[in-house]
Amino acid sequence: MAGLNPTVCAAAPARQRPRLWRGAVLLVAGLYFLVPLVASAVFTVDIPNEGLTLDAYTHIFSADGFTSSLLLSIGLGVATIVVVLALMVPAEIAVRLSAPRLRPVLEVVCSLPLVVPSVALVAGIGTVLKWGPDHLSRTPLYRTFVAIQDPGFPVVLVLAYVVMALPFVHRALDSGLRSIDLRTLVEAARNLGASWPHVLLRVVLPNLKSALLGASFLTLALVLGEFTVAQLLGFQPFAVWIVQASGSNAQLSVAVSLLSLLLTWALLLALAALGGRGAKNRTPATAVSTAAAADKE
Amino acid sequence: MTSAATAAVLDAERAAGSGAALELRGLRRTFGATTALDGLDLTVEPGELVALLGPSGCGKTTALRVLAGFERPDSGAVLVDGEDITRVPAHRRDTGMVFQSYSLFPNLDARGNVAFGLRMRKVASAERRARAEELLALVGLPDHGTHYPHQLSGGQQQRVALARALAVRPRLLLLDEPLSALDAKVRLTLREEIRRLQLELGITTVFVTHDQEEALSMADRVAVMRGGRLEQCAAPAELYARPATAFVAEFVGAMNRIPGHVGGSGEVEVLGTRLPVEGPHTDAGEVDVLIRPEGLEVAADDGGTARVVGTTFLGATTRLSIRLADGTAVKADMATHAAAELPSGTLVTVAPHARPVLVDRRAAT
Numbered sequence: 125m126a127g128l129n130p131t132v133c134a135a136a137p138a139r140q141r142p143r144l145w146r147g148a149v150l151l152v153a154g155l156y157f158l159v160p161l162v163a164s165a166v167f168t169v170d171i172p173n174e175g176l177t178l179d180a181y182t183h184i185f186s187a188d189g190f191t192s193s194l195l196l197s198i199g200l201g202v203a204t205i206v207v208v209l210a211l212m213v214p215a216e217i218a219v220r221l222s223a224p225r226l227r228p229v230l231e232v233v234c235s236l237p238l239v240v241p242s243v244a245l246v247a248g249i250g251t252v253l254k255w256g257p258d259h260l261s262r263t264p265l266y267r268t269f270v271a272i273q274d275p276g277f278p279v280v281l282v283l284a285y286v287v288m289a290l291p292f293v294h295r296a297l298d299s300g301l302r303s304i305d306l307r308t309l310v311e312a313a314r315n316l317g318a319s320w321p322h323v324l325l326r327v328v329l330p331n332l333k334s335a336l337l338g339a340s341f342l343t344l345a346l347v348l349g350e351f352t353v354a355q356l357l358g359f360q361p362f363a364v365w366i367v368q369a370s371g372s373n374a375q376l377s378v379a380v381s382l383l384s385l386l387l388t389w390a391l392l393l394a395l396a397a398l399g400g401r402g403a404k405n406r407t408p409a410t411a412v413s414t415a416a417a418a419d420k421e
Numbered sequence: 422m423t424s425a426a427t428a429a430v431l432d433a434e435r436a437a438g439s440g441a442a443l444e445l446r447g448l449r450r451t452f453g454a455t456t457a458l459d460g461l462d463l464t465v466e467p468g469e470l471v472a473l474l475g476p477s478g479c480g481k482t483t484a485l486r487v488l489a490g491f492e493r494p495d496s497g498a499v500l501v502d503g504e505d506i507t508r509v510p511a512h513r514r515d516t517g518m519v520f521q522s523y524s525l526f527p528n529l530d531a532r533g534n535v536a537f538g539l540r541m542r543k544v545a546s547a548e549r550r551a552r553a554e555e556l557l558a559l560v561g562l563p564d565h566g567t568h569y570p571h572q573l574s575g576g577q578q579q580r581v582a583l584a585r586a587l588a589v590r591p592r593l594l595l596l597d598e599p600l601s602a603l604d605a606k607v608r609l610t611l612r613e614e615i616r617r618l619q620l621e622l623g624i625t626t627v628f629v630t631h632d633q634e635e636a637l638s639m640a641d642r643v644a645v646m647r648g649g650r651l652e653q654c655a656a657p658a659e660l661y662a663r664p665a666t667a668f669v670a671e672f673v674g675a676m677n678r679i680p681g682h683v684g685g686s687g688e689v690e691v692l693g694t695r696l697p698v699e700g701p702h703t704d705a706g707e708v709d710v711l712i713r714p715e716g717l718e719v720a721a722d723d724g725g726t727a728r729v730v731g732t733t734f735l736g737a738t739t740r741l742s743i744r745l746a747d748g749t750a751v752k753a754d755m756a757t758h759a760a761a762e763l764p765s766g767t768l769v770t771v772a773p774h775a776r777p778v779l780v781d782r783r784a785a786t
Contacts, residue, residue, distance in 0.1 A: 305523045311491055312524040312582075314511040316538035316589065326537075330528040 161382070168379040180379040187376060193365035199277060200361060201347035204285040205340045208293050211286065212339075216297045217328060220306050234294035237287050242352035249284060249357065278359045285347050292342040300335020333398075341395050345388060440468040440625030441502045441592040443488075448497035450483055450649075457483040458494065459649035468623040470616070471654070472630055472640035476672070480649035481629045485597055488627060490514045501592055512541075517586030518595040522602040524582055525570040531557060531581045532566035538589035556584035559618065576607035583615065587622070594619065594626040600635065612639055633673050637661070645669045665700065667781035670711045677717070677751040678784055679773075681710035689780055692745075692772055699777040708780040710773075714740060717753040718772045725768040732760060743771060 168180045184190055219226050237245075256269035272279035306328070313327040329336065351363040360368070362384070370377030443465040450458040457480045465471045473481040486492040488499060490511030498507045506514060517538075525534050535553040544552070557566055560580040570578055579599050586594060596615070600608045616639045619626050630636050636643045637657040644654040645668075653665040664670035671678075681691035683705050688695045691710040719729075719741060726746035733740040739760035741753045753771065755763070763769060 304527065308520050308524045309526060311489070311511070312518070312520060312526070312585075313537070314491070315489055315514075315516060315518040316585065317512050317515075317541035318537075319512055319541075322541060326540075327526055327528075331526070333528075 161385075164378050164382055168375050168382065171375070180373075180375040181383075183373075183376055184380055184383065187369065187373075189360065189365050189369070190380070193360055193362045196277070196360070197348050197362035200281055200285065201344040203279075203282045204289060204347050205343045207282060208286045208289050208343055209336065209339065212290070212293050212297055213329075213332075213336075216294070216301060217306065217324075220301060221310065230294070231298075234290040236290075238291045242288070242350075243356070245284060245287070246353050246356040249280065249353075253280070253357075273357075275359060278357070280357065281354060281359060281361070284353050284357075285343070285350065288350070288353075289343040289346055292346065293339040296335050296339035296342060297332070300332045300338075304331050337395050337398055341391060344391065348384065348388070440623050442467050443593060443625055443627070444498075444500040444503075445484070445488075446498045446500065448484065448487055448494045448499070450480075450487065450492060450494045456649050458487070458497075461497070461646070461649065461651055463644055463651055463654065465625055465627060467625055469641045470619050470626040470628060470639060472628045472636035472643045473646055474630055474633060474636040474643050474672075475646035475652075477631060479646040481631075481646050482597065483649075484646070485518075485595055485627060485629045488593070489516055489518050489595055515589070515591050516593045516595050517589060517591035518597065519579065519582045519586050519599040521598045522575065522578070525573075525578055525585070527570050530567050530569050531562065531573065531584075534570070534581055535584045535588050537585060542589065552588055553584075556588045557581070559587075560584045561614070574607075575603050576611055579603065579611060580614075583618070587618075587624075592625070594624045596626065596628040598630055601630070601632070608635075615639070637673070643673075645672060647672075663699070664779065667709075667711055667779060670779050675714050675752060677712050677714065677753075678709040678781070679712060679745070679749060679751060680747065680783065681708050681780065682706070683708050683780060689778065691778070694773055694775070696773060696775065697777040698780050700779050707783050709783050711779040711781060712751075712773050714752040714754040716774050716776065716778075717751065718774060719743065719753045719755060719763065719769050720772075721763055721767055722770040723768055725770040727769050727771050729763050729765055729767045729769055731765055732763075743769065745771065 169176050169178060171177055171179075215230065219230050253269065253273065256266055260266040260269060272283070309327055309331065310323055313323045318326065347361075349363055350361070351367065354361050355364050355367070366377050366380050366384075369380065443463075445461055445463040448458045448461040450456075459480070461480065461484055463471070463484075473484060475481050483492060487494050490506075490509060494507065498505050500506070525531075526537065529537065532550065532553045535556050536549040539549040539552060554563070554566060557563055560583055562577060562580055562584070565573065565577065565581070568577075570581075573581065582599070599615070600611055603611065612635060628636070628640060637660070640657060642654055642656055643660050645652040645660070647668050653660060653669045655663075655665075660669065661674055664673060670676050679691055681689045683689045683698065684695075685705060687698050689698050689708065689710055690696075691712075696710075715738075727743050729741050730744050730750075731742035733742070734757065735754075737757060738754045739757045741755060741760060741763060743751050743753060745751060751771065
């Protein structure tokens with residue numbers, strides 16, 4: 125591959141300038157990203173008049189609500205991943221195999237959450253949830269309404285997050301399916317005697333590995349960082365806890381934010397490593413690059 | 422790979438029973454307004470290789486997909502050894518299919534791909550492995566078991582695909598233009614190899630292609646399809662020499678259309694010669710007479726009304742492009758040494774060989 129690099133063919137004097145530019149761009153980008161991070165890090169360890177201390181970090185684990193909110197967020201994240209993949213993987217495959225004309229419909233439906241602001245989503249959910257006591261108190265459905273709002277594990281948040289994750293999951297799966305000849309692979313497997321569950325488990329899913337990882341990671345990142353919906357519905361997952369903690373202890377909350385950023389990076393790297401190992405020559409970059417693009421969430 | 426081991430494998434294959442008999446009865450399939458199959462009937466004898474040949478859209482691929490169980494016919498039946506499998510789902514059909522391309526599972530190595538069908542049939546792992554190695558040796562890739570599809574060339578991928586299809590000892594082998602994505606040289610060798618394996622294993626095979634040369638060189642019989650129907654099914658030599666219809670005549674090999682006139686008594690007058698008419702169109706009137714380039718005799722003649730307008734060197738023969746007196750363009754094949762005396766611009770006379778000919782309605786010009 126190195127031989128294909130176009131810069132190799134470039135004349136010698138011209139090589140200096142692109143390098144300079146590259147360095148400059150890297151420097152500016154580095155400053156843009158690093159300065160706020162470094163400033164945050166300094167803020168957490170440098171207390172005015174007291175000097176350097178790691179108190180903010182040591183206090184994290186003993187802080188009230190840290191563990192429970194983090195565990196809640198991770199639980200919500202895992203549940204959301206399971207639900208959204210169980211919903212979207214069969215849907216994407218079915219649309220490609222038997223109703224290609226519905227693909228634009230799927231595309232639009234999955235993109236809708238991007239244009240509906242979280243606040244509007246919450247307003248809608250809130251309204252529906254209010255029906256519970258008003259209209260359903262005499263029906264068994266009322267209990268369901270109460271159960272999904274259990275603060276210990278608010279299923280209603282999972283439902284909301286599934287909707288919010290649709291655009292990212294759709295993109296990741298779509299690019300994954302685009303890189304394989306799904307119809308031929310499915311027919312080859314069927315021809316060799318594979319039942320539908322076998323086709324899915326042994327042929328389709330293994331070849332979508334990096335897309336599935338990408339979709340899962342994006343969903344997890346979304347759930348870990350989601351604030352609006354959880355806050356407005358009155359639940360306390362990780363992001364909400366960070367904001368509340370910053371009111372009482374600003375340094376602690378910034379320290380937690382930095383840690384969660386590191387956690388996200390670690391996940392991203394793990395994903396890249398996994399994707400790279402599974403699909404050496406195919407498109408290991410797609411999942412990660414889409415993941416990185418949406419990481420701003 | 423040692424030929425002794427391969428021979429043993431082949432013996433075992435043959436002992437396992439020769440090919441199945443296949444029958445397609447009145448297959449009909451429409452997609453919306455298009456009719457892909459319009460009452461297709463075809464019988465394939467055990468161990469025979471039949472090529473489905475036709476222009477794109479003639480229904481040949483649909484026919485194969487119906488055979489494999491990927492499409493349900495609207496009506497009609499598929500019978501294998503007399504057993505109706507029309508309603509049997511694809512994964513229970515016991516057919517081995519080789520696709521055009523990109524059909525190997527990218528997540529499995531060559532051995533895993535070949536063993537896939539055995540795995541679905543719950544064959545023990547050691548046996549699967551042995552059988553996969555056996556098949557890879559049979560297709561000439563004994564050392565490629567651990568290669569992944571992306572590490573194999575197009576030709577090697579199709580060999581693995583063939584091994585994969587054969588590994589389960591299918592009753593029928595279905596080939597869906599397996600060579601069309603390969604370059605010319607690989608196509609030739611693989612064509613011969615597929616045919617050799619097919620003969621050695623004695624497996625009943627249906628081969629879909631739009632390449633007439635491929636069909637004529639490989640198949641026991643060629644089934645020419647048009648508009649979802651069988652136009653003619655015959656051995657290659659017969660198809661070429663005695664096409665049943667004008668469509669077959671023109672689709673297989675090169676063909677001239679020369680204006681002629683059918684008189685009474687089933688004879689047609691063309692290029693000043695009277696020839697017996699073969700086939701159905703014997704109503705009196707103006708027709709096109711179908712004559713192959715090698716069926717024309719060309720001689721230099723200063724008083725001739727036809728003129729050579731171009732020559733194409735084909736090796737042993739040379740194809741002359743000739744304009745007749747009435748402006749009709751025809752092609753005639755001649756031995757190259759004889760053609761050397763007829764350069765462009767030469768005035769010639771053209772006469773058909775005295776053989777029965779096919780005629781067709783006059784083509785609109």
